[in-house]
Amino acid sequence: MNKTQTFFAEKIANACITTADKQQIDLDNENPKHWLIDLRKATLSPEVLDCYATDFFERYADQYPFQVAGLETAAISLVAAIVMKSKMLNMPVNGFYIRKSRSKRGLLSMVEGEVQNKKVILVDDIMNSGNSFIRQIEVLEKLRVETPSLDNLSIASVFSIVRFRDHTHYSYFTDKNIDINSILDLNDLNPYIKESAPQLDLHNIKNITTRLTPNNFTTAWHWKGSKPNYFYVIPKSSPLYFNKSLYFGTDSGHFTCLDSLTGKEKWSHLVPFGSKKKLIFSSPCLVHDRGESFICFGAYDGNLYLLNAETGKRKWIFMEADWIGSSPCFSEKLGLVFSGMEYGLFKKQGGVTAIDVHTGKKRWEYRSEYLTHGSPAYSQKYNIIACGSNDKYLHVLNAKTGELLWKHETILEIKYAPCIDEETGCIIFGGIGGNEQNDGRSTVYVCDIKTGHIRAQYNDLYFGIYSTPMLYKNLVIVTGLDKCIHAFHRDTGEAAWKYETPARIFASPIIIDDRLYIGQNSGHFYEINPETGQVTSLSHFTERITNKAAYDPETNTFFVPTFANEIYAIKDSMYE
Incomplete structure (x- = not known):
C-alpha cells in the first residue's frame, strides 16, 4: 500500500x-x-x-x-x-x-x-x-x-x-x-x-x-428516423412484424414500413399534423379483409388509418376523433376494427369506436367522460372488448353492439391495453400512479371476464403500470414504474419473484420460446427466465426503450425500438 x-x-x-x-x-x-x-x-x-x-x-x-x-x-x-x-x-x-x-x-x-x-x-x-x-x-x-x-x-x-x-x-x-x-x-x-x-x-x-451477464445478441442493422421527440418519455408506436416487413409510427409523422431483413424503407405514409408535438403514438395492428392484408393505426391528427400492408396505399380514413393515442385491435370474425378515441368535448372526452373494416364506416360507439388513451383488447371466445380510460374504469363491452356489460373502478387512470386470458376467463390490468394514502402503492387486478368480480390482486407494486401484463403459464408478469419486473400467481395474487432494474419500465413484456424479453428506460434489454426471474442475457442501448420489441421467428430476429425514433434488429448469436 x-x-x-x-x-x-x-x-x-x-x-x-x-x-x-x-x-x-x-x-x-x-x-x-x-x-x-x-x-x-x-x-x-x-x-x-x-x-x-x-x-x-x-x-x-x-x-x-x-x-x-x-x-x-x-x-x-x-x-x-x-x-x-x-x-x-x-x-x-x-x-x-x-x-x-x-x-x-x-x-x-x-x-x-x-x-x-x-x-x-x-x-x-x-x-x-x-x-x-x-x-x-x-x-x-x-x-x-x-x-x-x-x-x-x-x-x-x-x-x-x-x-x-x-x-x-x-x-x-x-x-x-x-x-x-x-x-x-x-x-x-x-x-x-x-x-x-x-x-x-x-x-x-x-x-x-x-461475472457480467452475457449479451447473447449481435446487431444485424440499425434504423434511425428524423426529428426524434425526446420530450415524451412514454410508450410510443411499437413495431409490428408481418411477412418480412416491419411497421411502426415515428415522431416525424411518417408511418413507416421497413424490409425486416435489411432495414431499408419500403414505403411511408405522412401524417401531416398532430397535437402538442405528438404525431403517431398508436401501435399498429394487422387487419385482413377479403384476401388482402392491411395495417391500421391512429394518430394525433384525430384520424384512424387503414393502409395496404404491401404498398402503403390508403384504403380508408376514419375522421371523427380529435386525437388518437390508442392502439387499435381487430376482429376478423366481426369484420370490425376497435380503437380508443379522444375528443375535445365536455364530459364526452373519450370512448371506444367500432369501424367496419371494409367500408371505414362507424358500426357503433361507446362514450366515456374522460379521454381514452387506453387501448382495447378483444376476445373472440367471449365476444367482448375491454378498454381502460382516464376515468379510472376498465370498460367491458359487447364487441358486436358496444353495449356496456360491466365496468370496474380503480383509483388510477388506465393508459394501456389489458391482458385477456381466454383459457381461464379473466382480464388482467392496472393503471398509472399510486395510492398517496398507501406510500404510492398500486394494484394489478385479475377480474372475471363475465362478471368483473375480482379473482385476485397484486399490491406489491409502486407508482402503477403503463404497459400490458403478460401471462406465462399461471404467472402474471408485469413491468412497473417502480423500476421492477414483477411476477405473481394469477389465481392468488401471491408474489413469485421480482427483479429490480436501474430505471422505470414502460415497455410491455413479450415471451418467445419460454424466455421473457423486456426493455426499460436505461436502455437495458433483458432476456429472463420467466419462472425464476434470473437474467440470462443483457443488451445495452444508448436510448430509453419504452415499447415492447417485435420478433421474426423465421430469422430469430428481435426488433428493439427506442423512444428516439430508432429500431435495432438484433439476433441471438447462438443461432447464427
Whole structure:
C-alpha cells in the first residue's frame, strides 16, 4: 500500500462505510453484515479531490493528450478535479459527462460538455458490475459512428477509486483492449474496514456466477428516423412484424414500413399534423379483409388509418376523433376494427369506436367522460372488448353492439391495453400512479371476464403500470414504474419473484420460446427466465426503450425500438 492508497483506505473506513444496523440501506434488509460504500462523503472534499487528481496524473501523464469523462452524478466532481489539476500542471484536459438517460428538459442532451476527437479515460468512484462504464462506452461508440468528425474517439482506460471484483470478471473491457485501473480493491480495504466494522470481511468477488451477464445478441442493422421527440418519455408506436416487413409510427409523422431483413424503407405514409408535438403514438395492428392484408393505426391528427400492408396505399380514413393515442385491435370474425378515441368535448372526452373494416364506416360507439388513451383488447371466445380510460374504469363491452356489460373502478387512470386470458376467463390490468394514502402503492387486478368480480390482486407494486401484463403459464408478469419486473400467481395474487432494474419500465413484456424479453428506460434489454426471474442475457442501448420489441421467428430476429425514433434488429448469436 502506497501513501495514496493508505490515505483513501483510511478515509473510506472512517467516513464512507455504512452497515444496515447503523443506517437503513434497503427497505427489507436489516442484516448488520449488509453494507454499502458511499464515496460521495469523501469525493466532495477538496483534500480528497486533490489527492485523487494527483494520483490520476501520476498514472496517465505518459498517455497525454487525452480527455476525461464520467457518468452522472458520482463522476462529475472527479472529472472537475482532473480538469482543474490539468490547468495547474500545464497539461489542459477536456472534460465532459454522460447522462444516465437523455435529459427531458432544455437541450435534451445525452452528453454534457464538448466531446473532442481524441481518446477518453472514463472515471467513476466505484467499479462493481461494470455496467456504469459499459453504459458510457456504448454511448461514445454510437456517437463516434454517427459523427464523422469524431473518427478518432476511443476509450483508452477506465479508472475507479474502489474496484469490487477481480479483473477476470471484466472480460467486456479486456475484449475491447480497455485498461482497468483503480486506486484500491476490496482486498486492500478489508483490514481498514474491520477496525470500524469488525463484523464485515470484504474480499474481491471471484465466483464465476457473478461475472457480467452475457449479451447473447449481435446487431444485424440499425434504423434511425428524423426529428426524434425526446420530450415524451412514454410508450410510443411499437413495431409490428408481418411477412418480412416491419411497421411502426415515428415522431416525424411518417408511418413507416421497413424490409425486416435489411432495414431499408419500403414505403411511408405522412401524417401531416398532430397535437402538442405528438404525431403517431398508436401501435399498429394487422387487419385482413377479403384476401388482402392491411395495417391500421391512429394518430394525433384525430384520424384512424387503414393502409395496404404491401404498398402503403390508403384504403380508408376514419375522421371523427380529435386525437388518437390508442392502439387499435381487430376482429376478423366481426369484420370490425376497435380503437380508443379522444375528443375535445365536455364530459364526452373519450370512448371506444367500432369501424367496419371494409367500408371505414362507424358500426357503433361507446362514450366515456374522460379521454381514452387506453387501448382495447378483444376476445373472440367471449365476444367482448375491454378498454381502460382516464376515468379510472376498465370498460367491458359487447364487441358486436358496444353495449356496456360491466365496468370496474380503480383509483388510477388506465393508459394501456389489458391482458385477456381466454383459457381461464379473466382480464388482467392496472393503471398509472399510486395510492398517496398507501406510500404510492398500486394494484394489478385479475377480474372475471363475465362478471368483473375480482379473482385476485397484486399490491406489491409502486407508482402503477403503463404497459400490458403478460401471462406465462399461471404467472402474471408485469413491468412497473417502480423500476421492477414483477411476477405473481394469477389465481392468488401471491408474489413469485421480482427483479429490480436501474430505471422505470414502460415497455410491455413479450415471451418467445419460454424466455421473457423486456426493455426499460436505461436502455437495458433483458432476456429472463420467466419462472425464476434470473437474467440470462443483457443488451445495452444508448436510448430509453419504452415499447415492447417485435420478433421474426423465421430469422430469430428481435426488433428493439427506442423512444428516439430508432429500431435495432438484433439476433441471438447462438443461432447464427
